[in-house]
Structure formats: C-alpha cells, structure tokens
Amino acid sequence: MRLLLHICCAVCIAAPIKKLKENGVETTGYFYNPNIHPFIEFRRRIKALKVLMESEPFETVFCEDYGLREYLEKVDFKGADRCAGCYDLRLNATAKYAKENGFEAFSTTMLFSLHQNHEQIKSIGFDSEKEFGIKFEYLDYRHLAKDCQEAAKKKMLYKQSYCGCVFSEYERYKDTTKHLRKQDIEAFHKRNTNVNAGGDA
Numbered sequence: 623m624r625l626l627l628h629i630c631c632a633v634c635i636a637a638p639i640k641k642l643k644e645n646g647v648e649t650t651g652y653f654y655n656p657n658i659h660p661f662i663e664f665r666r667r668i669k670a671l672k673v674l675m676e677s678e679p680f681e682t683v684f685c686e687d688y689g690l691r692e693y694l695e696k697v698d699f700k701g702a703d704r705c706a707g708c709y710d711l712r713l714n715a716t717a718k719y720a721k722e723n724g725f726e727a728f729s730t731t732m733l734f735s736l737h738q739n740h741e742q743i744k745s746i747g748f749d750s751e752k753e754f755g756i757k758f759e760y761l762d763y764r765h766l767a768k769d770c771q772e773a774a775k776k777k778m779l780y781k782q783s784y785c786g787c788v789f790s791e792y793e794r795y796k797d798t799t800k801h802l803r804k805q806d807i808e809a810f811h812k813r814n815t816n817v818n819a820g821g822d823a
C-alpha cells in the first residue's frame with residue numbers, strides 16, 4: 623500500500639517507521655504542522671525529523687511555510703475546543719495531498735501519541751476520508767510510545783515539551799517557575815496559593 627503519513631514530530635515516528643517498513647507499507651511522510659509555534663520551535667521540529675531521516679531513511683514531503691495565521695484562522699479563539707480544528711486542518715491537508723498525488727491511503731502519527739485525543743483524531747480522519755474520497759488508514763502504535771522515547775534519546779533528537787501551539791505552551795508552563803528570577807518565585811507561589819484558595823475572587 624502507498625501510504626501518505628502525516629508526521630507531527632520526529633519522536634512519534636521514530637519507532638513506528640520500522641514497523642511500517644517490516645509490514646511492507648510504502649510510507650511517505652507529510653510534515654504539515656501550522657500549529658507549531660513559535661517559528662524557532664517550528665524549525666527545531668523540522669530539523670529533528672531530518673536528523674532522524676539520516677539514520678532511518680524514508681521519503682518525506684516538508685511543508686516549511688510557517689502557518690501561524692492559517693492555524694489561528696482555523697481555531698478562531700475556540701479555547702479548549704481548538705484541538706478538533708487543529709486535527710481537522712492537518713488531516714484534511716494530508717487527505718487532499720494524498721488524493722491529488724496518487725496515494726492509496728493516508729494516516730497520521732498523531733494517532734501514535736499518548737498525549738492526543740485519539741478517538742477524536744480517528745473520527746476526524748474518517749470524516750476526511752469521506753470528504754476527499756481517499757481511504758483513511760487507521761493505525762495505532764501507542765504501544766510503541768516508550769520505544770519512540772528510547773529511539774529519540776539514542777539518536778539525540780530534539781524532544782518538544784509541549785504540544786505545539788502558543789496555547790499549549792502557556793498551559794505547559796503557567797504553573798511552573800521556569801525562567802522566573804529566584805526573588806520572584808516566592809511571590810509566584812503566594813499568588814498561586816491565593817488563586818487556588820479563591821483569594822483573588
């Protein structure tokens with residue numbers, strides 16, 4: 623089968639690529655992630671995938687235009703509901719490219735992550751299948767998550783600490799003291815304690 627596989631990051635494909643090869647799946651990667659911010663983080667993740675491909679060669683199409691505006695237009699201040707739009711944006715683009723370029727099916731490495739909404743991605747994948755008239759190949763390699771981490775460590779790949787968008791970066795760090803001066807940490811904890819106790823109300 624000729625599969626176009628949307629790749630969200632190097633870590634998520636680091637172990638499954640071997641399995642796909644063993645299973646005889648002719649896989650082409652598709653890096654299309656307008657959800658990754660800021661720009662330098664976007665570059666880091668592209669670079670990590672290219673580094674992985676040096677030791678584990680497979681073809682990949684890279685969409686290297688920084689898609690901040692495209693992403694923001696799609697999620698449109700939807701708060702916690704933004705992920706559905708984000709999945710939709712990436713899966714639709716993958717399905718469209720697959721259809722236009724003679725692939726037999728498409729899928730995504732987002733299905734391999736323990737941190738994503740697996741069922742929502744699956745459901746949106748099948749919606750894209752209907753919309754673009756190309757098979758959505760449902761794959762689940764979540765059991766390889768540990769192997770992905772180990773492979774990434776061994777190959778010294780960059781490992782991101784948040785999902786991708788500016789919102790997820792804020793959610794990741796807002797309750798930590800990262801990049802605070804020592805003398806500001808006490809005030810940070812005090813503020814947090816007050817908020818949690820309803821002191822700001």
Ligand code: SF4
Pocket residue numbers: 657658704705708709785786787789790
């Ligand atoms: S948290 Fe991740 S999946 Fe959700 S909108 Fe942000 S980048 Fe997309």
